[in-house]
Amino acid sequence: MFDKILFGVGAASGLYLVRNLYTMLMVLPDEAAQGMIYRIMFFHIPSWWTCFICFFIAGAASGYSIAKKNFRADSLAVAATEVGLAFTFVGLATGMIWAKIIWGIWWTWDARLTWAFITALTYAAYLMMRNMIPDPNERMRVSGALNVFSFASVVICYKAIDWWRTQHPGAVMSFRTGGGNIDPAMEGMTYQNLFAFLMLCLVLVTVRLRQEESLRTLEGMRRLAFTRQRIAVLG
Amino acid sequence: MLRMSWTIFLKDVRMEFRGKEALNASLAFALVVLILFSFAFDPTSEQIREITGGLLWILFAFSGVLLVNRSFVREQSNDCLDVLLVSKVPASSLLLGKTMANLVFILLVEAVCLPVFSVLYNISMFQLPLWLLGVCLLASWAIAILGTAFAAMTVNLRLRELMLPVMLYPMIIPALAAAMYLTNNIAAGKVPVGDDLIWVRLLVGFNVIFTTLSLGLIDTILVD
């Protein structure tokens, strides 16, 4: 039953994204200064927000998992980190393609771009580290601590790099500027795509979470089989 | 707690000075890279002044990792680490003591490299000795505390020499960036004032936050 609901939500998010695609391309007009290319922002901005939310959840879940020795929270942390990393790559790719048109270059060492790159590296290191620790208990402790470190460093890095001169466009959404910088229809579109992304993200995190749980079961059973074998040999 | 850290610190320093393995290797590495720099660009040009800080701190970060990598590996023979953990020493004292020892080693490498760099590339690094000392202390502490905490995380891994830098460098970027910026100013003989002080504050804040975090999390990393 749960599987069906999960699949249903996933399919719904996919359909929602397709429907958004239609509105974006057929209903909304081109932007005055940027032309067609601005539509990339409907993917760029929501994917970054989704990735922030994922990393925040991962940090909180890691803190909880090491404080309470909770394996489920640890699974949630790794699931959220991995999905967040996928959305980070979406944000990076779409941003680079947009920059090629607007700035004429694929990449610039602007504050936020640098930050995004560092963040991706930090969390990729976390995932690599996890795969290298065979013992589940030690894995939870060490990678949990590492995730808390990563979150702290990512937050500090965001502030630190912001002091460099930035080329990245400022906030346009009305809740940060008080309105007037963006057409309401376009802003609505951004929120709709964000909603679709969040639905997709929820499904992906849940799927990954259950995989991590069954991986843990698998490891437990392997140990059991190994012990039994040893007993059989010794006995 | 501090007294125990001091004991650990003395033990580590004594152990290192007896063999000098890591220290010698790291120093040799640093000097080799210093010579390599001269091939990367024209060593007599003025342009080197603008990248002094960057070169030096990349060098110190690399040789620093060689040093901190050893600090928990050293305890692995004869299961010394397990004995240390079941002894009365709390894990945070252990971390603090080892960090202080690593700080001393990194500062030693810097103390050798800075004069050599100034002589070889004709840049006087010592126009503002107090500022230089302050920046070196703060940034080296940042490398030492995070490096030692991560060395504790990676000590049981097969690929620890590889994983430590992969994890460490992205996280100390803010501290290194600040140190590079300030060192550039110091090499040019400019006292950091006004807006530049934000980098000093960044270094201090970075150290406070990560020292607290490391001391708080080291129990989870090593014990239980």
Add this chain to the structure above:
Amino acid sequence: MDQRNFTYMFYGFAAAWLILALYVVSLVSRGRKLADQLETLKRTLSQEKG
């Protein structure tokens, strides 16, 4: 300019969809592998018991 603009918009959309699709595919394949392993192990364990 406009043509290029359109092409790059298309690239951007494609990139976003492709990355997510690749992630979903990798997730599904990993899940399948995991289920297979779990099944094999379960069978082995029950055989040993019996």
